[in-house]
Amino acid sequence: MRITLVGSRHFGVTTFDMLRQHGVEIVRVVVADADDRLAAAARAAGIEVAVQADPKLVVAKEIAADTDLIVTAHSHARIAKDALAAAKLGGIGYHPSLLPRHRGIAAIEWTIREGDPIAGGTVYHLANRMDAGAIAAQEWCFVRKGETARELWERALAPLGQKLLAEVIDYAKTHNALPAKPQDEQFATSAPALPA
CATH class of the missing domain: 3.40.50.170 (Formyl transferase, N-terminal domain)
Incomplete structure (x- = not known):
C-alpha cells in the first residue's frame, strides 16, 4: 500500500514511524512548513517531501503518483476534492x-x-x-x-x-x-x- 502522509509536529512524526513499522510504503510526505519536524524525519529516511503552496489546502499535484491512501496527522489543511480523487481509496484523518x-x-x-x-x-x-x-x-x-x-x-x-x-x-x-x-x-x- 502506497501512502501520502500529510501532517506536522509530534503526532505527524509518530504517525510516520507507525506507518513505517506497518508494512506500507510512504511515497511522499506533505507539510505546510519545510522546517517542520515531520519534514526532517522524512528527509532523514530518504522520503520525498512536498511543501504545500497554500498552507490551508492540499491540491492534487502535491499527492504522490499512484497513491493508494492519503493519511493526515495533525494537518490543519483541507484536502481538495481533486487531491482526494488522486488517491485510490481517498483519504483518512x-x-x-x-x-x-x-x-x-x-x-x-x-x-x-x-x-x-x-x-x-x-x-x-x-x-x-x-x-x-x-x-x-x-x-x-x-x-x-x-x-x-x-x-x-x-x-x-x-x-x-x-x-x-x-x-x-x-x-x-x-x-x-x-x-x-x-x-x-x-x-x-x-x-x-x-x-x-
Missing part, C-alpha cells in the same frame, strides 16, 4: 473527539470546557466539510477529573489515534477498501478555536 461531537480545531479543549465525562477519537474519511466524513473507526476513553486538554491528549487521545489509524490501515491492506459509517448529523457540534 484522525480527530480527537467522538465525531460528530466537537468538529473543529479545538475538539479537546471543548471536551474539557463542556465537562464531558468521556472523550474519544475517530478515524474518518476526509470530505469536503470539516470533520464530517464517514467514520472508519472510533473508540472512547474516560476523562479524568481536573485533566487539562494537553494531559488528555498525551495520556489517551494521541495513543488512541495511533491505534485506530493502524487498525484502519490494516483493514485497508486486507480488504482494499475502508470501513465507512455515516455520521449522524443530529448530534454534530462545533469546536471552534477558543480565545487564548
